Structures are given as structure tokens and as C-alpha cells.
Amino acid sequence: xxxxxxxxxxxxxxxxxxxxxxxxxxxxxxxxxxxxxxxxxxxxxxxxxxxxxxxxxxxxxxxxxxxxxxxxxxxxxxxxxxxxxxxxxxxxxxxxxxxxxxxxxxxxxxxxxxxxxxxxxxxxxxxxxxxxxxxxxxxxxxxxxxxxxxxxxxxxxxxxxxxxxxxxxxxxxxxxxxxxxxxxxxxxxxxxxxxxxxxxxxxxxxxxxxxxxxxxxxxxxxxxxxxxxx
Amino acid sequence: xxxxxxxxxxxxxxxxxxxxxxxxxxxxxxxxxxxxxxxxxxxxxxxxxxxxxxxxxxxxxxxxxxxxxxxxxxxxxxxxxxxxxxxxxxxxxxxxxxxxxxxxxxxxxxxxxxxxxxxxxxxxxxxxxxxxxxxxxxxxxxxxxxxxxxxxxxxxxxxxxxxxxxxxxxxxxxxxxxxxxxxxxxxxxxxxxxxxxxxxxxxxxxxxxxxxxxxxxxxxxxxxxxxxxx
DNA sequence: GATTGGCGTCAAGATCGCGTCAAGATTTGT
DNA sequence: ACAAATCTTGACGCGATCTTGACGCCAATC
Numbered sequence: 209x210x211x212x213x214x215x216x217x218x219x220x221x222x223x224x225x226x227x228x229x230x231x232x233x234x235x236x237x238x239x240x241x242x243x244x245x246x247x248x249x250x251x252x253x254x255x256x257x258x259x260x261x262x263x264x265x266x267x268x269x270x271x272x273x274x275x276x277x278x279x280x281x282x283x284x285x286x287x288x289x290x291x292x293x294x295x296x297x298x299x300x301x302x303x304x305x306x307x308x309x310x311x312x313x314x315x316x317x318x319x320x321x322x323x324x325x326x327x328x329x330x331x332x333x334x335x336x337x338x339x340x341x342x343x344x345x346x347x348x349x350x351x352x353x354x355x356x357x358x359x360x361x362x363x364x365x366x367x368x369x370x371x372x373x374x375x376x377x378x379x380x381x382x383x384x385x386x387x388x389x390x391x392x393x394x395x396x397x398x399x400x401x402x403x404x405x406x407x408x409x410x411x412x413x414x415x416x417x418x419x420x421x422x423x424x425x426x427x428x429x430x431x432x433x434x435x436x437x438x
Numbered sequence: 439x440x441x442x443x444x445x446x447x448x449x450x451x452x453x454x455x456x457x458x459x460x461x462x463x464x465x466x467x468x469x470x471x472x473x474x475x476x477x478x479x480x481x482x483x484x485x486x487x488x489x490x491x492x493x494x495x496x497x498x499x500x501x502x503x504x505x506x507x508x509x510x511x512x513x514x515x516x517x518x519x520x521x522x523x524x525x526x527x528x529x530x531x532x533x534x535x536x537x538x539x540x541x542x543x544x545x546x547x548x549x550x551x552x553x554x555x556x557x558x559x560x561x562x563x564x565x566x567x568x569x570x571x572x573x574x575x576x577x578x579x580x581x582x583x584x585x586x587x588x589x590x591x592x593x594x595x596x597x598x599x600x601x602x603x604x605x606x607x608x609x610x611x612x613x614x615x616x617x618x619x620x621x622x623x624x625x626x627x628x629x630x631x632x633x634x635x636x637x638x639x640x641x642x643x644x645x646x647x648x649x650x651x652x653x654x655x656x657x658x659x660x661x662x663x664x665x666x667x668x
Numbered sequence: 669g670a671t672t673g674g675c676g677t678c679a680a681g682a683t684c685g686c687g688t689c690a691a692g693a694t695t696t697g698t
Numbered sequence: 699a700c701a702a703a704t705c706t707t708g709a710c711g712c713g714a715t716c717t718t719g720a721c722g723c724c725a726a727t728c
Contacts, residue, residue: 673725684715684716686714687713690708691707697700
């Protein structure tokens with residue numbers, strides 16, 4: 209459990225409440241220190257104050273989310289609507305406004321931990337593999353059978369999303385919201401365009417497809433070798 | 439997306455906001471109706487007002503959580519600390535206090551949907567099984583005695599709906615509304631056509647039928663092995 | 669025994685969704 | 699500010715899917 213805050217008073221208060229509940233607690237005072245700490249040894253959860261001296265807290269959220277799914281509960285004095293929405297959309301799992309009650313904070317932390325427990329085991333190799341497709345999340349590099357493939361950001365995000373759930377259908381809406389952003393959801397034309405481009409770049413064989421269309425539903429990525437045809 | 443509230447005004451407001459974002463929205467006015475609706479066809483998410491005429495909202499939470507992981511965002515006028523903590527501990531994924539901003543509610547809904555997408559892999563693949571018919575909801579694949587069966591979207595939805603309630607009769611109206619949409623209800627000719635196509639594709643033996651017609655009522659799906667002919 | 673209503677089956681036409689291409693528009697990098 | 703890359707948008711063909719109407723069957727009813 210990592211608490212990120214630059215006010216010693218709050219740091220002590222929150223830390224004490226958590227320790228009283230027998231959580232292991234570490235504390236840091238800057239955004240950069242938080243990112244480093246999470247990268248070094250991912251905690252079970254991060255309590256993140258938005259008012260940091262170095263980086264904007266939302267920026268910390270965004271950066272951490274590029275390679276980690278660690279739950280993040282944001283604390284903030286600012287009640288600003290837009291900031292709240294932005295933080296949540298950039299990867300925060302909850303947003304608690306100061307002054308807050310300790311009981312509520314703890315309850316929301318329990319919810320976040322519950323979600324994490326339900327989530328799939330995080331062996332974040334930072335490299336996803338589906339058949340002969342290799343996706344290096346950190347380096348943004350894709351490899352197909354040893355051949356490097358040059359993808360645009362959206363193409364990469366699309367492929368990486370599908371690769372996180374091999375074989376599983378992701379709906380049009382899900383893909384749009386994860387790749388294009390929360391305000392999208394019905395622009396399925398984008399998906400057709402990008403699916404087409406991906407198939408071309410991945411050199412997908414239509415008789416043994418890697419990227420499969422589920423008509424009316426969405427797309428899924430499979431390992432053609434592991435998926436015998438019925 | 440299911441919105442549960444007994445105030446028509448709020449129902450309309452939240453419903454409209456969601457529909458504007460292209461979510462499919464259904465609404466009910468009581469806790470019992472909510473539980474029934476979730477059991478029949480689990481929505482992607484539930485927006486649950488705590489102030490219901492029949493059941494306590496927290497009780498609804500608790501009951502639904504016994505068999506479903508559907509994300510629940512609670513709305514409430516009561517700001518009471520204890521109620522908030524209780525709701526969160528009883529399975530609510532978020533708690534928004536009235537008056538709330540639509541933008542924030544939508545952002546929190548997006549967070550809940552994100553969690554759902556990340557968590558959905560561990561409930562081992564959500565495979566429905568009725569006799570030798572296997573329906574993999576996540577992969578959108580149907581298997582009959584080891585043979586893969588290719589179904590159209592409507593055929594799949596029809597079969598999946600019946601398979602969710604093995605042996606139980608679903609009425610024409612229910613099936614039409616769940617598969618074709620809320621504006622349908624009397625087009626029972628569709629059902630005859632699709633039932634016929636399903637029987638053909640499932641290779642259904644008329645002497646040991648899997649898909650059974652209840653004349654004048656609806657259809658049900660049974661395990662022929664478990665249901666000896668009388 | 670004729671009639672009626674619900675069901676199963678079939679097939680033709682209408683519709684919808686998908687893949688593809690390419691031309692702007694926008695963003696990004698230099 | 700310019701050039702390149704990327705994203706967005708419209709158009710089009712095609713095939714799968716859905717819808718619709720017709721017809722025969724069966725059982726219940728009169």
C-alpha cells in the first residue's frame with residue numbers, strides 16, 4: 209500500500225489509519241518517487257493526492273496506467289468537476305474529496321482491493337503473446353514471427369487490447385472506449401478501418417485468421433495454431 | 439445498463455444521459471423488479487437508487503452479489519457515513535450522493551465498466567452447458583457434442599437466452615424483447631423461423647428434442663439425457 | 669368431418685454490417 | 699512553417715443476415 213502526499217500531516221493520518229487495519233504502508237512525497245516506487249515494487253494499492261510538488265497527480269495516473277493496473281484511489285482538495293472526470297478517465301479507480309471521512313476512505317479502498325482480487329493475475333511481463341504475435345507494451349513494439357511490424361498508436365492500442373484477452377470477444381463499444389476514449393462508442397466504422405489495416409500489417413491469412421470478426425458483436429484475437437477448426 | 443429508481447424524473451434524467459452516450463438502457467422502479475431483470479439478462483451495469491419503495495437498496499446489492507458480479511453504482515440522497523460504508527461493503531462498486539453531476543456519474547460508470555472488462559476473465563469463461571450443448575459467451579462459440587456450430591447473432595442470442603434458464607419456459611414476448619429489443623413483442627413468426635433454424639443447426643432429434651415448443655406459451659431448452667421421455 | 673389457429677418449413681427479396689479504398693482533415697515532428 | 703504521419707470520413711461492393719409471405723401440417727373445436 210503506497211500513500212503519495214506532500215503534506216506530512218495527511219501522510220501520517222492516512223498512514224496511521226491504514227496501519228491500524230494491518231496494511232503494509234509505504235509513503236512518498238512526490239509524483240516521480242511514486243512512479244519509481246510502483247515500478248520497483250508494485251504495491252497492492254496507491255492512495256494518491258493530486259496536489260504534488262513536482263508532477264500533476266493526473267499525469268502520474270496516466271503514466272502508471274501505461275504499464276500497471278495497480279488500483280489508484282485519488283485524494284483531492286479540488287472538487288472541480290472536470291478534474292474529477294479527467295482523473296477517473298485517466299485511470300483513477302476512485303476519487304475522494306477532502307475533507308473526507310476515514311471510514312469512507314477505508315471502505316473505498318476495500319472496494320478497490322476487491323476489484324483487484326477479482327482481476328486476472330497480474331504477471332505483467334510487459335510482453336503479450338498470442339500465437340506468433342508478440343507485443344511489447346513498454347517499448348511499443350510488435351513482432352510477428354520475428355518480423356518487426358510498424359503500427360500507428362491507435363493500431364497498437366487496438367491490437368494490445370485484444371491481446372490482453374486472447375480468444376475473447378471484445379465488443380465494438382468496449383474497444384472504442386478503451387482505444388479512442390470514453391466519449392466514443394458507436395463509431396464502428398473506425399473499427400472496420402483499423403481491423404482491415406491490422407490484418408494487412410500482420411499479414412493475416414484469411415483461411416487461418418488471427419483477428420476474427422464476430423459479426424454484430426466485436427472482434428477477437430486468436431492463436432491460429434491453438435484453435436483447431438471445428 | 440439497468441437504471442433502478444422510483445422517481446420518474448430521475449429515471450428519465452439518468453436514462454437520457456446514458457442513452458445520449460449510446461448505452462442500451464432499461465429502467466425499473468422496484469428492487470424486486472431489478473433483481474428479476476438482472477437474473478433474466480444481466481446488464482453491463484446497474485445504477486441503483488437506495489430509496490426504493492419495496493426493498494432496501496443495500497439489500498438489493500447484497501442479494502444480487504450472491505450470484506452476480508455485475509457492477510453496481512449506487513445513487514443516494516442520504517449522505518450518512520455508515521450507510522455509505524455499508525453499501526460499499528455489501529457489494530456496491532461506487533456510491534454517488536445526490537445531488538450529483540451527470541458528468542461525474544458518467545465518469546464513475548466508465549470506471550466501473552473498465553473494472554468489469556478487466557475482471558471478466560477469471561470467472562472461467564462463462565460457459566453455459568445444457569446437455570451436450572456448450573455455449574461460450576466470451577468467445578461467442580457454440581459446441582454440440584464437440585462439433586462447432588456456426589450461429590448468426592440472433593440465433594446465438596436466442597440460444598444463449600434459453601440456455602441461461604435450462605428447462606424453463608421463456609415466453610414469446612420475453613424472448614422477443616431480450617433478443618430483438620424492447621419494441622418487439624408480438625412477432626412470434628420470427629421465433630418459429632429461428633427455432634427451426636436452431637433445430638437444424640443443432641442437429642436436433644425430434645424424438646429426443648433439445649429445443650422444446652410450449653404451444654401458445656414459448657420455448658425451453660432441455661438436456662434430453664436428463665429428461666427421460668414420458 | 670369441416671374449420672380454425674398455432675406451428676414448422678421454405679425461399680425470395682430487402683436490409684444490414686463488414687471490408688476496402690481513397691480523399692480530406694488533423695496532428696505530430698522537424 | 700513545412701512536411702510527414704496519422705486519423706477521420708464518405709463511398710461502394712459484397713455477402714450474410716434478417717424479414718416477410720406462402721404453404722402444409724397437426725390438434726383442438728364446433
